[in-house]
Amino acid sequence: xxxxxxxxxxxxxxxxxxxxxxxxxxxxxxxxxxxxxxxxxxxxxxxxxxxxxxxxxxxxxxxxxxxxxxxxxxxxxxxxxxxxxxxxxxxxxxxxxxxxxxxxxxxxxxxxxxxxxxxxxxxxxxxxxxxxxxxxxxxxxxxxxxxxxxxxxxxxxxxxxxxxxxxxxxxxxxxxxxxxxxxxxxxxxxxxxxxxxxxxxxxxxxxxxxxxxxxxxxxxxxxxxxxxxxxxxxxxxxxxxxxxxxxxxxxxxxxxxxxxxxxxxxxxxxxxxxxxxxxxxxxxxxxxxxxxxxxxxxxxxxxxxxxxxx
Numbered sequence: 001x002x003x004x005x006x007x008x009x010x011x012x013x014x015x016x017x018x019x020x021x022x023x024x025x026x027x028x029x030x031x032x033x034x035x036x037x038x039x040x041x042x043x044x045x046x047x048x049x050x051x052x053x054x055x056x057x058x059x060x061x062x063x064x065x066x067x068x069x070x071x072x073x074x075x076x077x078x079x080x081x082x083x084x085x086x087x088x089x090x091x092x093x094x095x096x097x098x099x100x101x102x103x104x105x106x107x108x109x110x111x112x113x114x115x116x117x118x119x120x121x122x123x124x125x126x127x128x129x130x131x132x133x134x135x136x137x138x139x140x141x142x143x144x145x146x147x148x149x150x151x152x153x154x155x156x157x158x159x160x161x162x163x164x165x166x167x168x169x170x171x172x173x174x175x176x177x178x179x180x181x182x183x184x185x186x187x188x189x190x191x192x193x194x195x196x197x198x199x200x201x202x203x204x205x206x207x208x209x210x211x212x213x214x215x216x217x218x219x220x221x222x223x224x225x226x227x228x229x230x231x232x233x234x235x236x237x238x239x240x241x242x243x244x245x246x247x248x249x250x251x252x253x254x255x256x257x258x259x260x261x262x263x264x265x266x267x268x269x270x271x272x273x274x275x276x277x278x279x280x281x282x283x284x285x286x287x288x289x290x291x292x293x294x295x296x297x298x299x300x301x302x303x304x305x306x307x308x309x310x
Contacts, residue, residue, distance in 0.1 A: 020066065020104075022064070023063075023064045023065055023066040023103065023104060024063060024064070024065055024066065025065070025066055025067070025121075026049075026065040026066065026067040026069050026119075026121040027041070027049065027051065027121060029062060029063055029065050030051070030053070030069070030119065033058065033060050033062055033109075034053060034055040034056075034058065035055070035056070036053060036054070036055045036056075038051040038052060038053050039052050039053065039054060040052040040161075040164040040165060041164065042160075042163065042164045042165075042166070042171075042175055044172055044175050044176055044179065046123060046125065046126065047123075047126055047175070047176050047179045047180070047226075048067070048120060048121050048122045048123055048126055048179045049120075049121045050118065050119070050120050050121075050157070050160045050164060050175065050178075050179075051118070051119045051121070051164075052116075052117075052118050052119075052161055052164055053116070053117050053118075053119065054114065054115075054116050055114065055115065055117070056114045057111055057112050057113060057114065058109055058110070058111040059109075059110050059111075060108070060109060061106065061107070061108045061109075062101065062106060062107060062108075062109055063106055064103075064104045064105060064106050065101065065103060065104070066103060066123075066124075067103055067121040067122055067123050067124070068100065068101070068102055068103045068120075068121075068122040068123075068124065068127065068142055068186075069100070069101040069119055069120070069121055069122075070098060070099070070100050070101075070119065070120040070122060070153070070157065070182065070186070071098065071099040071100075071101075071117050071118070071119050071120075072095075072097070072098055072099075072117070072118050072153065072154045072157045072158055073093040073094055073095060073097065073115065073116065073117055073118075073154075074095060074116055074117075074118060074158055074161065075095065075116055076093070076094065076115060076116065077092055077093070077094045078092065078093040078094075078111060078112075078113055078115045079091075079092060079093075079111070079112060080092070080093050080099070080109070080110075080111055080146055080147050081109065081110040081111075082107050082108070082109055082144075082146045083107060083108040083109075083110075084105075084106070084107040084108070084144075089144070089146040090146070091146040091147025091148070092147050093111075093115060093117070093147050094147070095154060095158075096149060096150075096151045096154050097147040097148055097149055097150065097154060098145055098147075098148055098150040098153045098154055098157075098190075099145055099146055099147055099148070100142060100143065100144060100145035100148070100186070100190055101144070102141065102142040102143070102144060103124050103142075105144060107144075118157055118158055118160065118161060120157055120160075120179070120182060122179065122182070122183060122186070126179065126180075126183055127142070127183050127186065127187070129236075129237075130180055130183040130184055130187065130237075130238060131183075131187055132236070133236035133237060133238030133239060141191065141192045142186065142190060142191055143190050143191060143192060145190060148190075150189060150190075152185060152189075153182065153185050153186075153189070156178060156181060156182055156185065157178075157182060159178070160174075160175060160178055162296065163175060165289075166289065166293075167285050167289075168283055168284050168285060168289065168293075169218075169223075169224045169256070169283055170253070170256050170257055170260055170283075170293070172224075172225070173224055173225070173226060173252060173253050173256060174253045174257075176225065176226040176227075176237075177226060177241060177251060177252065177253050180226070180237055180238065180241070184238070202243065202246060203243050203244070203246035203247030203248075204233055204240075204243045204244060204246075204247045208232070208233040208234075208243075209244075209247050209248070211232045211233070212229050212232065212233060212240075212244060212252070213255075215228060215229055215232065216229070216252065216255060216256045216259065217259065224256065226240070226241075226252065229244075229252060240252075257297065260282055260293075261294070261297050261298070263282060264278060264282060264290075264294060264302070265305070265309070267281070268302055268305060268306040268309065269306065269309045269310065275287055275290070275291070275302045275303060278290070278302070279291075290302065
């Protein structure tokens with residue numbers, strides 16, 4: 001029995017030796033291994049994707065994937081066992097730790113009880129872009145991590161859970177910024193070479209700031225993408241976000257969130273438009289999506305806030 005189990009362990013393979021074309025998309029491989037579908041998922045090509053899973057016990061080999069996979073655990077305590085050849089890593093999945101499966105790696109996993117997990121699928125191109133944008137030297141290999149303490153990455157990725165169902169421009173912009181921020185964190189804490197980031201110098205020019213604000217005020221999802229905002233300013237996404245915050249004191253997502261809230265409050269206070277109409281005017285897909293976003297920011301429903309404000 002022990003001989004059979006040992007033979008089932010994957011043989012270590014250099015990640016650059018496994019053909020990229022033969023690697024499976026991370027979402028496909030995870031669905032196969034976890035024998036489930038994600039409860040919630042949001043993909044923002046080409047930045048990456050974030051998923052939320054609840055799955056049962058796992059005893060299987062994860063085959064090489066096309067994307068880096070980063071996992072955090074919103075609740076509970078669960079033992080993880082990860083085997084690659086003769087190497088064994090054991091850890092406890094819990095809030096505040098992170099697991100990293102680099103693109104192209106393969107290992108056997110044993111998880112004995114059901115668990116919840118939030119996963120980031122980060123394309124290799126995104127990590128390279130963020131590295132270049134931040135004026136960092138080319139990153140070394142992304143390190144394998146098994147329930148590695150990293151409260152910052154854990155908090156960042158878990159904060160995405162409330163935005164996985166959102167299809168509004170505000171939600172997409174938040175996820176794009178969050179994925180770039182997570183990539184920056186990986187470069188700083190989870191690569192084999194140390195990261196050195198150059199500080200951004202100054203804010204946006206008056207013209208650049210005006211163009212950015214015009215885009216952010218648009219209800220068109222394509223207009224408020226991080227790529228479009230940065231392109232207008234002639235900057236990388238990394239430097240645009242830093243310059244915008246230098247100019248306004250807020251990240252692009254926080255500025256748009258504040259703008260949307262101010263518009264919503266003005267319409268609720270000064271007009272008799274229905275909440276459904278206001279939600280549509282602000283670009284929300286439904287009244288419930290608008291109400292959920294409004295409540296996150298004010299701790300009140302739109303109807304209750306309107307009654308109190310009049």
